[in-house]
Amino acid sequence: MSLETGRSAVLLLAHGTPDMLGEMAEYLSKVTGGQAMPQEVVKELQHRYAQIGLQESPGLEPPPLTKWTMVQAHMLEHALDAGKVYVGMRNWHPYIADVVAQMRLDGVTHIKAVCLAPQNSRTSVGLYRRAVHAAAKGMEVEFVAGWAESPLLAEAFAEKLQPVWTEACAEVGQRVPVLFTAHSVPCRTIMTGEASVAGARPGTPVQDSPDPYPVEAKRTAQLVAERMTPAGFGDKDWYFAFQSQGMSGGPWIGPTVEDTLKAIKAEGHVGVVMQPVGFLCDHVEILYDIDIAFRQTANELGLKLWRAESLNDSPVLVEALVEVVSGRYKATVDEVMVPA
Numbered sequence: 001m002s003l004e005t006g007r008s009a010v011l012l013l014a015h016g017t018p019d020m021l022g023e024m025a026e027y028l029s030k031v032t033g034g035q036a037m038p039q040e041v042v043k044e045l046q047h048r049y050a051q052i053g054l055q056e057s058p059g060l061e062p063p064p065l066t067k068w069t070m071v072q073a074h075m076l077e078h079a080l081d082a083g084k085v086y087v088g089m090r091n092w093h094p095y096i097a098d099v100v101a102q103m104r105l106d107g108v109t110h111i112k113a114v115c116l117a118p119q120n121s122r123t124s125v126g127l128y129r130r131a132v133h134a135a136a137k138g139m140e141v142e143f144v145a146g147w148a149e150s151p152l153l154a155e156a157f158a159e160k161l162q163p164v165w166t167e168a169c170a171e172v173g174q175r176v177p178v179l180f181t182a183h184s185v186p187c188r189t190i191m192t193g194e195a196s197v198a199g200a201r202p203g204t205p206v207q208d209s210p211d212p213y214p215v216e217a218k219r220t221a222q223l224v225a226e227r228m229t230p231a232g233f234g235d236k237d238w239y240f241a242f243q244s245q246g247m248s249g250g251p252w253i254g255p256t257v258e259d260t261l262k263a264i265k266a267e268g269h270v271g272v273v274m275q276p277v278g279f280l281c282d283h284v285e286i287l288y289d290i291d292i293a294f295r296q297t298a299n300e301l302g303l304k305l306w307r308a309e310s311l312n313d314s315p316v317l318v319e320a321l322v323e324v325v326s327g328r329y330k331a332t333v334d335e336v337m338v339p340a
C-alpha cells in the first residue's frame with residue numbers, strides 16, 4: 001500500500017527510556033516536565049531498571065522499549081512501502097524535536113503522527129501532541145489522538161492472550177480470570193473545571209471536558225475479551241485495573257492491581273492472567289511492575305500469576321497501525337493544523 005502524498009511521512013511517538021542507569025535522574029526530569037525527583041525515587045527506579053537488565057554503561061542491545069519501538073517502526077515502514085517511518089520519543093533520545101527537525105531537512109511537509117499509546121489521555125497523548133506542535137512550526141500536522149477501538153489492535157492482544165489463558169486454565173483445572181490493565185493517571189487529570197488543575201503545576205489549563213482515557217482503556221479490554229474463545233468467555237471472566245500509580249503525590253485513579261488481586265482471591269480463584277492493554281511493547285511497567293512486583297503480591301495472596309506476552313513484533317499490531325495510518329480505521333484524529 002502507499003501513502004497519498006509524496007511529502008507526507010509517518011511519525012511514531014513513544015515514551016522513551018534511558019540507555020543506562022546513570023541517566024535516570026535526567027530522564028525522570030524529562031518525564032516530570034523539568035521537576036527533579038527526590039533522590040530516593042531515582043534510586044528506586046534505578047533498582048527496578050537494573051532488575052530488568054539496564055546497566056551502568058550502554059548494553060550491546062538497546063533497552064526493550066527502544067528496541068521494540070524501532071522494530072515496530074521498521075515493520076510498519078516495510079508494510080506501508082511509502083518511504084521512511086520516523087520515531088520520536090518524548091523523554092529520551094531520539095527526541096521528538098530532533099526527529100521533526102530531521103523530517104524537515106528530509107523535505108517532509110506533512111506529518112502523520114501516531115502515538116504508540118492507543119488510548120487518548122491528557123497525560124500521555126496530550127504531552128506528545130504538545131511536543132510535536134512545538135517542533136513542527138510551519139509543517140502540516142495530522143495528529144492521531146486515539147485508536148483504542150481498532151479491531152486489529154484488539155485482535156493482536158487476543159492472539160497473545162488466548163494461549164496463555166488456555167494454558168493457565170488447563171494447569172489449574174478451572175477457569176482463571178483475566179486482569180486487563182492500563183497505566184493509572186492522577187485523578188485531577190481526568191477531572192473538569194477547577195478540579196482539573198487543583199494541585200497541578202502553574203500554567204496547566206482548566207479542562208472543560210472529561211478525559212476519555214479511562215473509558216477508552218476499558219473499551220480496548222472489552223474488545224479483546226469479545227475475541228476470546230470459547231464464545232462463553234464473558235463479563236465474569238475478566239477484571240480491569242489501573243496499574244503503576246506514580247510516585248508524584250496526590251491520588252491516582254484505580255482500582256489498583258493490588259486491590260483487584262485481593263478481590264480475585266476473595267472470589268475463590270487460585271490464579272490470574274494479566275494483560276496490560278495500554279502498552280504495545282515490553283518496558284519497566286511490564287517487566288518489573290507485573291513480572292516481579294505484582295507476581296510477588298499475587299503469590300503472597302496464594303494466586304499464581306501468568307502474563308500475556310507483549311505485542312512487541314506482532315504482525316497483527318503492524319496491520320492495525322497500517323489501518324490507522326491509511327485511514328481505513330477511523331481513529332480519533334485532530335483537525336489538520338499548521339503550528340505557528
Ligand SMILES: C=CC1=C(C)c2cc3[nH]c(cc4nc(cc5[nH]c(cc1n2)c(C)c5CCC(=O)O)C(CCC(=O)O)=C4C)c(C)c3C=C
Nearest residue numbers: 015031032117121123124183184185186246247248283284
Ligand atoms: C496514560 C498515562 C501514562 C502512560 C501510558 C504512561 C506510560 C509510561 N510511563 C513510563 C515511565 C514513567 N512514568 C512516570 C510518571 C508518570 N507517568 C504518567 C502517565 C503515564 N505513563 C504520569 C501522569 C506520571 C507522573 C509524571 C509527573 O509529572 O510526575 C515515571 C516517573 C516515576 C513515577 O512517577 O512512576 C516513569 C519512570 C513508561 C516507561 C511508560 C510506557 C512506555
Ligand SMILES: [Fe+2]
Nearest residue numbers: 015031183246
Ligand atoms: Fe508514565
Ligand SMILES: [Fe+2]
Nearest residue numbers: 183244246285
Ligand atoms: Fe509509570
